[in-house]
Amino acid sequence: MSRKKSAKGKAVTSSPSAGSPAGKGAGKTARSSPGIVQMNGVVHPSRPSISNSSEFYDIAFKVMLVGDSGVGKTCLLVRFKDGAFLAGSFISTVGIDFRIWDTAGQERFRSVTHAYYRDAHALLLLYDVTNKSSFDNIKAWLTEIHEYAQQDVVLMLLGNKADATHERVVKREDGERLAKEFGVPFMETSARSGLNVELAFNGVAKELKHRSIKDPIEKFKLQEYVNKEMKTTGCCRS
Numbered sequence: 001m002s003r004k005k006s007a008k009g010k011a012v013t014s015s016p017s018a019g020s021p022a023g024k025g026a027g028k029t030a031r032s033s034p035g036i037v038q039m040n041g042v043v044h045p046s047r048p049s050i051s052n053s054s055e056f057y058d059i060a061f062k063v064m065l066v067g068d069s070g071v072g073k074t075c076l077l078v079r080f081k082d083g084a085f086l087a088g089s090f091i092s093t094v095g096i097d098f099r100i101w102d103t104a105g106q107e108r109f110r111s112v113t114h115a116y117y118r119d120a121h122a123l124l125l126l127y128d129v130t131n132k133s134s135f136d137n138i139k140a141w142l143t144e145i146h147e148y149a150q151q152d153v154v155l156m157l158l159g160n161k162a163d164a165t166h167e168r169v170v171k172r173e174d175g176e177r178l179a180k181e182f183g184v185p186f187m188e189t190s191a192r193s194g195l196n197v198e199l200a201f202n203g204v205a206k207e208l209k210h211r212s213i214k215d216p217i218e219k220f221k222l223q224e225y226v227n228k229e230m231k232t233t234g235c236c237r238s
């Protein structure tokens with residue numbers, strides 16, 4: 001992470017990346033993707049806009065969205081971008097440049113993924129609760145992350161499309177169990193309804209902020225924080 005004052009640019013499209021590490025195909029929604037899209041986020045108390053190019057930042061974090069094709073990475077980012085900056089949140093008060101990288105889930109982009117992992121400060125790993133193979137591939141994603149990402153990378157597992165009650169094939173408990181097994185914070189999200197979307201990004205940002213200031217008194221616990229704050233779909237356990 002860098003600590004500098006530097007002008008921020010608008011959203012940038014960079015080279016393609018990512019793919020299902022299990023090589024089991026791209027999930028049930030095989031679609032083309034632009035690759036990686038880097039978006040500048042957050043950031044200034046007086047101007048909480050994601051797209052203002054004239055702002056400066058104190059700390060820069062690189063956050064990446066990864067997971068099989070079709071799990072909803074782009075939709076989650078778009079939902080966050082459109083909603084998270086309406087109300088001022090803690091990140092807008094500390095001057096953080098929260099760069100979010102949206103990756104392509106398709107396997108053909110996989111070979112270039114690893115270079116992007118290395119300098120990521122946080123990874124949001126998504127599966128689709130309506131797509132069992134995207135869930136089954138999470139272990140392979142975690143293996144790849146452990147191999148290529150920094151050891152202390154902030155990681156969160158997200159079961160997306162929690163709104164899709166009728167199509168759901170992965171229970172929330174299954175996600176919880178897997179996350180526990182790997183010691184990764186977890187929650188379900190919905191890019192469609194907005195469920196827990198801000199919480200996912202803000203939780204990660206809080207963790208990054210606490211790490212960066214190395215607060216010796218207040219140890220931030222990401223899973224405890226999301227447990228306290230998260231909403232569940234209630235009706236939608238299957």
Ligand SMILES: Nc1nc2c(ncn2[C@@H]2O[C@H](COP(=O)(O)OP(=O)(O)OP(=O)(O)O)[C@@H](O)[C@H]2O)c(=O)[nH]1
Nearest residue numbers: 033069070071072073074075104105161190191192
């Ligand atoms: N019901 C529901 N559908 C969603 C949700 N998020 C995404 N989708 C749908 O899932 C499909 C794939 O979403 P994307 O965001 O493009 O998926 P992606 O992970 O970016 O896919 P790649 O770019 O190929 O890696 C689209 O048809 C979305 O409308 C969600 O929260 N709920």
Ligand SMILES: [Mg+2]
Nearest residue numbers: 033073074103
């Ligand atoms: Mg996408």
